Amino acid sequence: MKDIHPGLTSTNKFENQEHTELFNQVIEKGYAFLETIIDSDFCKQLVDDLEILRGKFPYNIEKNNLFKGVFRSPFIFFNSYRDLALIEELKKYLNEFFPNNYQLHLNRCVESRPSQNASTNELHRDIPYLHTPSKYPISLSVLTFLDDYSDRQISIYEGSHNQYFYNLEGAKEIKLNPKAGQSLIFDSNLIHNTHPTNKAIKYNLFMFTSPIIKPIVEYSSPNIFLKISENKHRYDEILEIIGYRFAVPKDDFEYLNPKLNDL
Numbered sequence: 001m002k003d004i005h006p007g008l009t010s011t012n013k014f015e016n017q018e019h020t021e022l023f024n025q026v027i028e029k030g031y032a033f034l035e036t037i038i039d040s041d042f043c044k045q046l047v048d049d050l051e052i053l054r055g056k057f058p059y060n061i062e063k064n065n066l067f068k069g070v071f072r073s074p075f076i077f078f079n080s081y082r083d084l085a086l087i088e089e090l091k092k093y094l095n096e097f098f099p100n101n102y103q104l105h106l107n108r109c110v111e112s113r114p115s116q117n118a119s120t121n122e123l124h125r126d127i128p129y130l131h132t133p134s135k136y137p138i139s140l141s142v143l144t145f146l147d148d149y150s151d152r153q154i155s156i157y158e159g160s161h162n163q164y165f166y167n168l169e170g171a172k173e174i175k176l177n178p179k180a181g182q183s184l185i186f187d188s189n190l191i192h193n194t195h196p197t198n199k200a201i202k203y204n205l206f207m208f209t210s211p212i213i214k215p216i217v218e219y220s221s222p223n224i225f226l227k228i229s230e231n232k233h234r235y236d237e238i239l240e241i242i243g244y245r246f247a248v249p250k251d252d253f254e255y256l257n258p259k260l261n262d263l
């Protein structure tokens, strides 16, 4: 074979390598379960930690119906959420889906309550853009269920990430009731919705994307950088997944200077 650019080597390898069963299931059906990667004590810690954020603007707003029940970016503050984002088994799969790196797109914890309709009750995609279906996901959602519940918690629409992307009626509804500690990993283009519950239950969402998609929050303001660095727990690993290295240089000087310094 002729000399090829190094970037093409990983592309070539990706298509030809043997993939895990979970990978193949996500490609085919749009979703798969990561079985109990955390135990009940870990779930309890994740649930308890959120109480510290309750009512703290902008991480949790109880007074506004639009935002009620959502906890933003708990990984900034809590070791538990950092550990969850960095769990080895999850990283193994993320590296399989994104061999040329990925970044954290969003971290939210949602609390479903009997008195409240969560915005996630509507059918939706986690990346609501047109023309983004791809043979391999460009964004993965990882939903970790933190409480057991007696009824279905979420519906997904099989195949809506690819063959039924533009033809929603063709996708079959699958109702799921995951156990506490289970994680649902799915192509963010898969249509889904959560169901109203008659008791308060929580689940955590991490989205990880190919860096061709802009994250919901960049975490790049001096203020937030300071906050993140106040907690040293797995600090370097967290900076790595936030994806600062994918920030776009502001001009050609900024682009070129680090490269020249490396010479």
Ligand SMILES: [Fe+2]
Pocket (backbone or CB within 6 Å): 120, 124, 125, 126, 192
């Ligand atoms: Fe969602």
